[in-house]
Amino acid sequence: MPETRIILEHAGADGSESLSFYLKHGGYEAARKALSMKPQEIIDAVKASGLRGRGGAAFPTGLKWDFVPKDDPRPRFVIANCDEGEPGTFKDREIVEKYPHLLLEGMLIAARAIEAHQGFIYVRAEYPKAQGILRAAIAEAEKEGFLGENIMGTGFSFRVKVYGGGGAYICGEETALIESLEGKRGHPRLRPPYPVSYGVYGMPTVVNNVETLSNVPFIIKNGPEWYRAMGTKDSTGTKIFTVSGGVRRPGVYEFRFGDLTLRELIDEYAGGVKGKLVGVIPGGLSTPILRPEELDVRLTYEDIQRAGSLLGSGAVIVVNDAVPLASVARRSLEFLAHESCGKCTPCREGSTWLARLFREIELGHKNGNPDRIRHVIEGMRGKCFCPLGEGAVAVAGAFINKYEEEL
Amino acid sequence: MMNGFRERIRELKAEFPMGDSALIPSIHEAVSRFGALSRDVAVVIADELGTKPEHVEAVASFYHLIKRESVGRFHFLVCTNLSCMICGAYDLFGWMKELLGVEPGQTTPDGLFSYEEAECIGSCDLAPAVLLNGERIGPLDTRDKLKNLLDGLRREVGNA
Ligand SMILES: Cc1cc2nc3c(=O)[nH]c(=O)nc-3n(C[C@H](O)[C@H](O)[C@H](O)COP(=O)(O)O)c2cc1C
Ligand code: SF4
Ligand code: FES
Numbered sequence: 001m002p003e004t005r006i007i008l009e010h011a012g013a014d015g016s017e018s019l020s021f022y023l024k025h026g027g028y029e030a031a032r033k034a035l036s037m038k039p040q041e042i043i044d045a046v047k048a049s050g051l052r053g054r055g056g057a058a059f060p061t062g063l064k065w066d067f068v069p070k071d072d073p074r075p076r077f078v079i080a081n082c083d084e085g086e087p088g089t090f091k092d093r094e095i096v097e098k099y100p101h102l103l104l105e106g107m108l109i110a111a112r113a114i115e116a117h118q119g120f121i122y123v124r125a126e127y128p129k130a131q132g133i134l135r136a137a138i139a140e141a142e143k144e145g146f147l148g149e150n151i152m153g154t155g156f157s158f159r160v161k162v163y164g165g166g167g168a169y170i171c172g173e174e175t176a177l178i179e180s181l182e183g184k185r186g187h188p189r190l191r192p193p194y195p196v197s198y199g200v201y202g203m204p205t206v207v208n209n210v211e212t213l214s215n216v217p218f219i220i221k222n223g224p225e226w227y228r229a230m231g232t233k234d235s236t237g238t239k240i241f242t243v244s245g246g247v248r249r250p251g252v253y254e255f256r257f258g259d260l261t262l263r264e265l266i267d268e269y270a271g272g273v274k275g276k277l278v279g280v281i282p283g284g285l286s287t288p289i290l291r292p293e294e295l296d297v298r299l300t301y302e303d304i305q306r307a308g309s310l311l312g313s314g315a316v317i318v319v320n321d322a323v324p325l326a327s328v329a330r331r332s333l334e335f336l337a338h339e340s341c342g343k344c345t346p347c348r349e350g351s352t353w354l355a356r357l358f359r360e361i362e363l364g365h366k367n368g369n370p371d372r373i374r375h376v377i378e379g380m381r382g383k384c385f386c387p388l389g390e391g392a393v394a395v396a397g398a399f400i401n402k403y404e405e406e407l
Numbered sequence: 408m409m410n411g412f413r414e415r416i417r418e419l420k421a422e423f424p425m426g427d428s429a430l431i432p433s434i435h436e437a438v439s440r441f442g443a444l445s446r447d448v449a450v451v452i453a454d455e456l457g458t459k460p461e462h463v464e465a466v467a468s469f470y471h472l473i474k475r476e477s478v479g480r481f482h483f484l485v486c487t488n489l490s491c492m493i494c495g496a497y498d499l500f501g502w503m504k505e506l507l508g509v510e511p512g513q514t515t516p517d518g519l520f521s522y523e524e525a526e527c528i529g530s531c532d533l534a535p536a537v538l539l540n541g542e543r544i545g546p547l548d549t550r551d552k553l554k555n556l557l558d559g560l561r562r563e564v565g566n567a
Contacts, residue, residue, distance in 0.1 A: 075424075084529055085526070085527070085529075086527075087488040087489055087490070087526065087527035087531070088489065088490055088527065088531055089527075089529065089531075090529045090530065090531055090532060093529050118424065124529070125470070125472040126472070126484070126528045126529055126538060126541075127529065128541035129541065129542070129543075161422065161423075163428075163431075163432070164431075164432070164435055165431075165470070166431055166434070166435075166467075166469070166470025166471070166472055166473050167470050167471040167472025167473065168469060168470050168471060169526065180431065181428060182425070182427050182428060183427035183428050183429065183430030183431055183456075183466065184427075184466060185465065185466055185469035186469060186470075201424060201425055242531065242532070244490035244531035244532055244534060245489060245490040245493045245494070245531070245534070246493050246494075250490070250531065250532045250534065251532050252532070281489070285488070285489055285527075315531075317489050317490055317493075317531075318493075319489075319493065320493060322493050322494070322495070323492055323493055327492065328489060328492070328493070331487070331488065331489060331492055332489065335488060335526055335527075338526065339526065341469075
């Protein structure tokens, strides 16, 4: 099954980051169409497309937009989440560095749908190049009337600002991101209220992942039926996968959902495993590892979930025997402990304990430690304030329950 | 020097619907101008944004990449997260230490180099990867590759 490159079709071609290139390939046609539609018609089209969020939580995008209160005079905001801190993930980087106008067009359509006039792109501190490319793209688009005041002569205005993060994984979580954007430490907020009703500055705010927003122009241009025809009932459209770790050809691949299995992606596209296969983390570090015999699973949200993990951000990390599995487990928990924001005790203390206990196992002290890990897990499960802590529970549980013998 | 900086903070403040949003951009500005966020600079930022210097420092301290002490002219973030670790990041980290002769967080006596361990820098396709003053470089999977890179940087400075 060949790749189906829709979002990445032109990304990386000579000059693909420029406005002139983008316009030559039909750029901003979808926005022109959207600006002639009623906001509700845009929302209905995105709903009908079945598009779900690509940032990890897979929430239906049209539904999120529909939740923005309608008869509410407060200003609204659109935020593109380009924090991309999930280890293994580099897909949003590909989009914004190589094809930034696609994101800007998606944001413009989202702005029209929820009647927002200001947008932000929250870009991680590790991506200064992407920040520069986005700033240049925004300036170019404003100059040519595709952003700013009176866009394409329609009277609609929308400005976009790039906001550079400070290096904190938790700021990818949408409410922590909003806190950060307000000049604070990145601690998640209690939800509800959700950002759609109480977001940045307390105003209705839609936060979407870069890849999610980059799908929107195609849905508007080609219609929701065209989009729905790709993928499965519950996973429509295409997904960008980033494959890395113990493979011969690490990289970025785009497929229709369900067109292939995890094993096929690794063997046929990523060049196969270097050394001996130990397991695969299918959706970024925060998703539970799958064993070698669990890889004949179709790449869709629902199939990976049935297999006991999550599609997450589509970051496939192949774990081979180059390092001991206990080191992989320790490093995973060390990451989550390091990035725990410290707001709630179960995660702050629990993730630190998990990292320490896996470190003990890594050093060869296995006695009783798997049970201690299970004990800590039970102390955390269901008690963490945000999904980072619950992710630590799931990740630690998978290492210990699926690999107890091998650790 | 501080005058230009004050001006810049005011500009940043005007760019956002609420001035509070200018805090982190102001801190970034401070780090890029002065190399790190010192107490003096925190006082200036707090003054311009109507907050306390303690708040400026508290926010700064939350973020891993906001420098509070100055670093070498060439600063490396060496990723040791999963994909890089699998591809040899700990070897790379060891070569760093050996070739530079300083511990992570320290700067070489000539002021040129410093390095620190980092979480995933979004360059897993280049594993084991580093971010060198914001630029992605990899795979640095042999000692020679790292050595050539460092020698090249030294030459660049020597020629300048
Ligand atoms: C710890 C944590 C980190 C996250 N990091 C990101 C991220 O880097 N990028 C992203 O788009 N979403 C991230 N998310 C998900 C966001 O909270 C949010 O669901 C997403 O941005 C919504 O956009 P979407 O519906 O288009 O996916 C993260 C969530 C958690 C709990
Ligand atoms: S679960 Fe962890 S990251 Fe989330 S709020 Fe609690 S301490 Fe912070
Ligand atoms: S794991 Fe090293 S760059 Fe992602």
